[in-house]
Amino acid sequence: MQNKIEELLHEPLVVINVGLKGFAESLEQQEVEVVQIDWVPPAGGDPEMIDLLERLL
Amino acid sequence: MATGFIVRKNQYYDSVFLMGVNNRLSQIQGVQQTAVLMASEKNKELLVNFGLHGEEIESAQPNDLIVTVIAETPQIVETVLANLDQALISQEASAPASHLHSLEEGLVEKPFANLAAFSIPGEYVYREAMKALEANLNVFIFSSNVPLEEELKLKQFASEHKLLVMGPDCGTSILGGVGIGFANVVRNGTIGVIGPSGTGLQEFTSQVHNAGYGISHAFGTGSHDLSDEIGGVTTLMALDALETDEQTEVIAIVAKPPGQKTLHHLVARLKNCTRPVVACFLGTPPEDVNTNSGILWARMIDDAVLSAIQVSGKRESTPGIQLTETEHGLARQTRAKWSSEQCYLRGLLAGGTFCHQSQQILLEAGIEVYSNAPLKPQYKLTHPDHSYKHTLIDMGDDAYTLGKPHPMIDGTMRKQRILAESYDPSVAILLLDFILGYNASMDPVGELLDAIVEAKQRMQQHAGDLAVVASICGTQEDPQELDLQAKLLQEAGVILFHSNAKASLFCCELLKPAKEV
Amino acid sequence: MDIKHKIEIANEEATRRLISGDPVLVDIAPAGEVIPGLEGRMITHSGPPIKWQRMCGAQQGAIIGQVLYEGWADSFDEAKSLLDKGSIRLEPNHHHQTVGPMAGTISPSAPVWVVENKSFGNRAFCRQVEGRQQFGDYSPEALASLHQWRDVWGPTLRKALLKMGGLELKTIITQALQMGDELHNRHSASSSLFSNAMAVAMAEAEILRESAVPTLKYITRHNLIFLGLAMACGKAIADPASNIEYSTVVTAMARNGTEFGIRISGLGEAWFTAPAPVVDGLYLPGYTAEDAGLDMGDSAITETVGWGAFTLGGAPGILALVGGTPEEAIAYTREMKKITTKAHPTYLMPALGFAGISIGIDIRKVVQTNLTPIIDTAIAHKDPGYPIIGAGLVRAPMECFKQALIAFGQRYNSQ
Incomplete structure (x- = not known):
């Protein structure tokens, strides 16, 4: 089985794009399978909650 | 043939819905007939026709669901009934997808993903990228401002798990012909390239394409990968990947000068590379590096392109880049239009690598040049907004992009700076770069054109002329179309080159007599 | 077994009870x-x-x-x-x-x-x-x-x-x-x-x-x-889901016009409260937002079990009362999926392709996504002596979910 880096070179890309929508759109233009994530900071960016969630979720 | 049924107490559905379920169940392979209905008296009579009767069905109430399956084997009957819930709720899958807001949701959506790309605030990158690595995904990180220790941890984890981390602060990669991030549309070919900088890779790949050759893969590694803190983890892994890639015949590395320790380590690895290697670290390699090691050294990106083409095209070596006679003539004519006051160069560059390479070329020509991103500390501008003598500004520097779009995406900041420079009567040359490709501004020239024309006019009113020297990085296949953008510049009287190095050399030529005076 | 796994199992049980x-x-x-x-x-x-x-x-x-x-x-x-x-x-x-x-x-x-x-x-x-x-x-x-x-x-x-x-x-x-x-x-x-x-x-x-x-x-x-x-x-559906060790599922959301409170399955009878929020509403003739009291009532028990504003996308008729567009209503309903554990197998919404309603509000997901439950509600006057004055939409305050998560961490994380 080829490792994931080789897959990157030789297999069709399947991309999870987290953030800038344009990146996903340009991949779509190139007929790449991509899912766009309109990312938002976890816990609204509250560091105490982020730490807690790290352990609980 | 086998028959089976299940009664679900008090599980009400309307008949139209159940027809859909019935339809889905009957399409399962091996299923001959199904009946999915509420246990009304009428429906129970229907079931008798199926050959179904008995206490359990008799006692079923109108709110109870009965599902009957006739199939080729008892196993199929059992499986269908056991997975009934799926058929009952599978309608949901056909509901349009909602907006996704987390990596986890993406992983559910694309379980076979092989790459996660991140462009999110740097402080969140470690956590999110680590989750992607733990899910066995390669990672491309456009985000900057990721602490070096976090970058190192991500890269070490990736290295242990045979995954690649491109970035942080990685603008460009081209993998199997697919451009990720800020990438130009280039031909597929035999030249592989690795580089920490997006614009460096864009310049290299575009020039290879424009010379009629092609790229196998271009790996962005992130602007800190070759620092001694990181030690080139990704560069070395990308090198391994290209070395074993059948399509790749020659490997180029295009980078600003690496950290001292990392450079030695890297050179040792390059020497043992089974493919020809072209190394361009923008400038002459340090004296303690053994350059006599089979590595083809290049001082500028253009040289690297030529070397790579020569190796892959098995061509005779051609002389390094230099200006033509016509260009020398053009330089003389241009100088002749300047007023007596005009003597300084102002470069406003969107590409960080271009700002570096231009400085390098000017310094090598003996021209002192100040910058917000200087090659030597003595040339640091006291304030990036105030040009001093010859000045080259990296307009993509953090100071300019904090909370504002990068000049590759939006020309507003550069436009304002062009106009500001035009009020300084000592300015003779304006050096610009235009970067095309995916995700860049759809009309980078158009955004600055008015300002360029206005700046030139202002200088002409003062009995001089502003020499606007520009380079375009891109290809005709790019969404912006190289020829269209070039035409706009030429019509505005801009002196245009298809490489930043050549534009910089031309600036040196323009400045020669001024220096000699 | 690590705590995350224990929570998953507990929540699955809580959800099973809600669904049954x-x-x-x-x-x-x-x-x-x-x-x-x-x-x-x-x-x-x-x-x-x-x-x-x-x-x-x-x-x-x-x-x-x-x-x-x-x-x-x-x-x-x-x-x-x-x-x-x-x-x-x-x-x-x-x-x-x-x-x-x-x-x-x-x-x-x-x-x-x-x-x-x-x-x-x-x-x-x-x-x-x-x-x-x-x-x-x-x-x-x-x-x-x-x-x-x-x-x-x-x-x-x-x-x-x-x-x-x-x-x-x-x-x-x-x-x-x-x-x-x-x-x-x-x-x-x-x-x-x-x-x-x-x-x-x-x-x-x-x-x-x-x-x-x-x-x-x-x-x-x-x-x-x-x-x-x-x-x-x-209430009858939610109560059996209470008091499941390690469960982060919400078993009650209730407001008294002064405070908004929630209860969590794994945290027993404790209330986690925050000031009652202002309702974004439409008003009956003669009243304005100036007259409005804060969010009030136990009726958010309906949202607790997946109805109410959680199901807004399936009930466009309600929008005349609470405001908003059908698209927004569907977006709310989809959003609630992100903070819940499961889709109900029998309570379905035709307008959303017969998707099951979202059930089992998980405080971890609420905090993680920064999305709190949406509630559609009537509005009372801020002073005594008035009948109903309007209706609208309100979000549960994040503060009580954060408090609950901290309490949960203190209770279970050290074990």
Whole structure:
């Protein structure tokens, strides 16, 4: 089985794009399978909650 | 043939819905007939026709669901009934997808993903990228401002798990012909390239394409990968990947000068590379590096392109880049239009690598040049907004992009700076770069054109002329179309080159007599 | 087994219990006869615990109305002085297996819906839903409907119901969700289905015309008659999901007009509260946002079990009342999927491709996504003495979910 880096070179890309929508759109233009994530900071960016969630979720 | 049924107490559905379920169940392979209905008296009579009767069905109430399956084997009957819930709720899958807001949701959506790309605030990158690595995904990180220790941890984890981390602060990669991030549309070919900088890779790949050759893969590694803190983890892994890639015949590395320790380590690895290697670290390699090691050294990106083409095209070596006679003539004519006051160069560059390479070329020509991103500390501008003598500004520097779009995406900041420079009567040359490709501004020239024309006019009113020297990085296949953008510049009287190095050399030529005076 | 795994298993169990809830209306009886612990001069109210002095205007008005209704006082002043002295016991409905709309006040002689969850054998109670006294209006006209309910409508329905032997509500809920109800502020379908069932039952019970006609008029013209039932169902469904060790599933959301409170399965009886939020609403003629009190009522029990604004996308008819566009409504419904554990297998929304409603609010997901539950609700006046003044949408405050998560971490993370 080829490792994931080789897959990157030789297999069709399947991309999870987290953030800038344009990146996903340009991949779509190139007929790449991509899912766009309109990312938002976890816990609204509250560091105490982020730490807690790290352990609980 | 086998028959089976299940009664679900008090599980009400309307008949139209159940027809859909019935339809889905009957399409399962091996299923001959199904009946999915509420246990009304009428429906129970229907079931008798199926050959179904008995206490359990008799006692079923109108709110109870009965599902009957006739199939080729008892196993199929059992499986269908056991997975009934799926058929009952599978309608949901056909509901349009909602907006996704987390990596986890993406992983559910694309379980076979092989790459996660991140462009999110740097402080969140470690956590999110680590989750992607733990899910066995390669990672491309456009985000900057990721602490070096976090970058190192991500890269070490990736290295242990045979995954690649491109970035942080990685603008460009081209993998199997697919451009990720800020990438130009280039031909597929035999030249592989690795580089920490997006614009460096864009310049290299575009020039290879424009010379009629092609790229196998271009790996962005992130602007800190070759620092001694990181030690080139990704560069070395990308090198391994290209070395074993059948399509790749020659490997180029295009980078600003690496950290001292990392450079030695890297050179040792390059020497043992089974493919020809072209190394361009923008400038002459340090004296303690053994350059006599089979590595083809290049001082500028253009040289690297030529070397790579020569190796892959098995061509005779051609002389390094230099200006033509016509260009020398053009330089003389241009100088002749300047007023007596005009003597300084102002470069406003969107590409960080271009700002570096231009400085390098000017310094090598003996021209002192100040910058917000200087090659030597003595040339640091006291304030990036105030040009001093010859000045080259990296307009993509953090100071300019904090909370504002990068000049590759939006020309507003550069436009304002062009106009500001035009009020300084000592300015003779304006050096610009235009970067095309995916995700860049759809009309980078158009955004600055008015300002360029206005700046030139202002200088002409003062009995001089502003020499606007520009380079375009891109290809005709790019969404912006190289020829269209070039035409706009030429019509505005801009002196245009298809490489930043050549534009910089031309600036040196323009400045020669001024220096000699 | 690591804590994350334990939480997953506990939440799965909590969700299983929520999904298998099977509510049946078994009685309509005076609160004092059926509600455990409701005795003597005592009134239960909506929301987390609160002292008389801190209650908002509408809740104070409703409690005064309840005192007058019981005949414990003859005037506003007399009632107020009883309450000021603390001679009337005030406790939250939720501490007595009970819920109540808006101010939510319940006193011993008032008939309540008695709903039994057949899967678990537990009972829950809810008071009558009307448009005046529960909003803080204590006028004689406002109290008239309470008297009618006690003297005519309640007993008549009870007689018919007992003769019928109870009424299964899961079927009505399932159908109503498919007919455009969201079971918090839109009950057009469920109320009709309920009235149909009761009309037949009343005929079969041979109710005399003088009781039957006014009662039929009442239930057929009251398009929120089912809200009290839906709330009792919600409470009956949610209670068995309580007290599961390690579960982060929300088992109650309730507001008293001063505070918004939630309870978490794995954290027992504790309330996690934050100031009650402002409702983004539409107002009846003569009222504006200036007049509005803060979010109030136990009716968010419907959202707790996946109805109400969670199901807004399937109930576009409600938008005329609470505002917003159908697209926004669908977006809200989809959003709630992100903070819940599962889709309900039988409560489906045709408008969303028969997607199951989202159930099992997980406080971890709420905090992680920074999305709190959405609730559609009626609006009371900020001062005592007014009927309903509007309706709208409100988000549960994030603060109580964060507090709950911290408490959860303290309780379980060290183990």
